[in-house]
């Protein structure tokens with residue numbers, strides 16, 4: 111494991127929008143098959159960091175590498191399944207048409223395409239709504255369809271921005287079960303969350319506040335470092351409420 115190129119390598123990354131510094135000197139690595147959770151108060155820079163990892167945005171300083179390749183790099187989209195915070199769906203099309211559009215983008219064809227569409231729709235429990243137009247979907251259904259699209263091409267890296275918002279607890283559990291199964295097969299997962307019991311399921315957590323990475327450690331390591339008995343307490347220790 112030690113000799114492998116890290117799936118994600120972030121070195122001294124800064125990001126500014128105009129004169130507003132949003133991320134400052136962030137360095138971190140995520141290894142293959144890790145689940146890395148990004149925690150931080152609203153506006154602390156989590157989405158900005160995820161967008162730098164996808165290559166949608168570009169760093170102002172420092173460097174982001176995914177699987178050894180300096181980002182942004184368009185061809186790396188094949189390697190990444192990205193679920194944005196606001197759903198990027200064609201609402202006037204059916205779920206099936208949305209999935210087919212993205213499948214084509216990822217070069218999935220024929221039987222493999224049909225089989226993947228079926229598998230991901232079953233996973234998010236939307237198989238009965240495949241032909242429904244997305245503008246008739248509820249908010250939670252749209253989140254689930256977005257997750258299905260991120261998983262469609264079985265990418266080695268999943269970048270999920272608040273993946274389970276608006277998803278009921280039962281389905282959330284089954285989605286986590288699947289994420290963990292993907293993990294065991296070697297998929298690397300980076301996600302942002304506000305849900306503390308989800309944070310506990312991550313192998314490691316990065317605590318961000320005001321654009322700075324204050325700590326990155328296992329949940330147990332963070333509890334120990336902060337003298338906390340819960341991740342929520344550790345989150346508050348790192349400035350979860352005050353900014």
Ligand SMILES: Nc1ncnc2c1ncn2[C@@H]1O[C@H](COP(=O)(O)OP(=O)(O)OP(=O)(O)O)[C@@H](O)[C@H]1O
Nearest residue numbers: 127130132150151152153154155156157158159195
């Ligand atoms: N394109 C942009 N132009 C200017 N400022 C931006 C832009 N994108 C993000 N920001 C600012 O960067 C800061 C961090 O935003 P970001 O969305 O990364 O936070 P977040 O931690 O994901 O928040 P939340 O938990 O509410 O989603 C905010 O102050 C936001 O206003």
